Amino acid sequence: MSVVAAQFKDLYGYEPAGVWAAPGRVNLIGEYTDFNEGFVMPLALPHTAVAAVARRTDGVLRLHSADIDAPVTELRVDDLTPLSTYGQGGWAAYPAGVVWALRAAGHAITGADLHLASTVPTGAGLSSSAALEVVTAYALNELFDLGLTGPELAVLAQRAENDFVGVPCGVMDQMASACATEGHALHLDCRDLSTRQVPFDLPAHGLQLLVVDTRVKHELGDGAYAERRAGCEEGARVLGVSHLRDVPYGELDAALAKLEQAQVDEKVVRYVRHVVTDDHRVERTIALLDTGESSDVRAIGPILTDGHRSLRDDLRISCPELDLVVATANAAGALGSRMTGGGFGGSAVVLVESADADAVTKAVLTAFEEAGYTVPRVFPAVPSPGAHRVA
Secondary structure, eight states: OOHHHHHHHHHHSSOOSEEEEEEEEEEEEOOSOGGGTOEEEEEEEEEEEEEEEEEOSSSEEEEEETTSOOOOEEEEGGGOOTTOOOSGGGTTHHHHHHHHHHHHTTOOOOOEEEEEEEOSOTTSSSOHHHHHHHHHHHHHHHHTTOOOOHHHHHHHHHHIIIIIIOOOOOSHHHHHHHHOOTTEEEEEETTTOOEEEEEOOGGGGTEEEEEEEOOOOOOGGGSHHHHHHHHHHHHHHHHTOSSGGGSOGGGHHHHHHHHHHTTOOHHHHHHHHHHHHHHHHHHHHHHHHHHOOHHHHHTHHHHHHHHHHHIIIIIOOOOHHHHHHHHHHHHTTOSEEEEESSOSSSEEEEEEEGGGHHHHHHHHHHHHHHHTOOOOEEEEOOOOOOSEEOO
């Protein structure tokens, strides 16, 4: 019996029906493009949320986390209310929101007991919340014989975060957790949710992708994310398109001139420039990976760094710690780097020659120490499987 299953039995007095896992993710390229119906390219991490689950038939939902010193949260599925806070720190809102979203979609979820544990760092921009949502959705999908596909579960998990928790995220995080495959990056079209598994075997090219968790915590529900989403929607409205994905890269200058003529807030101009150029950066990255040539894979590095400049200067969601990672890593020999995720803290990705990984890591750790910052966590991004049953 797995540790999580044994903990479930100790907690609830009987064995779970099964154990499921769903990963966190790191996004290689394409930031704040998902809710603009654009393109993203995440990969699943080996860090996962694991859930031991059993179904109930009495309308009771019991939730417990091994990672938080708090008693079992007991709710009734009929009483689940959006924008409420459940559990210490509100963590229980994520699995509870999935139950709410499934029921709102017409699925007869009659209750469940869940015990969860996660190795996905929280607040690091690595989608710890999406992992909780997706592992819950996968478990309930199987236990209640719902027959939903990975993308369908991802959309319901996104609805849980949007409408129940109150964070207006796009669907990338949930799609990556639900649909990624081992050894691949996920090329996702956020308009129609079509996916393509792109081989991403960096060691074969003598390369590594490092994740640097700055340990600076962010809170996407504080309004900054929502403000940028609203700005993108305003830009699309002024440009006469449904979403910024519909602004061709080749017509960007004309689009920006139109926005300026309309006298929109200058931040809207910046947001539009970022989204259109980042969609283009995803397309350039895909084209380079598709050749399979080591020189082309290395050419992704400058695209990452260009993406960081856009996130820092146009979207303005970086922070001193993330900027220090990028500047230090690149100066120490990295091929390129950028912040990843929602911003205002969290993590950066750094593309390095495998032989340079230790030196780049040491340079970043030293720079943080000299700056008086908290020591960051550095680890390789290994493309891992999406959600699956463990036992």
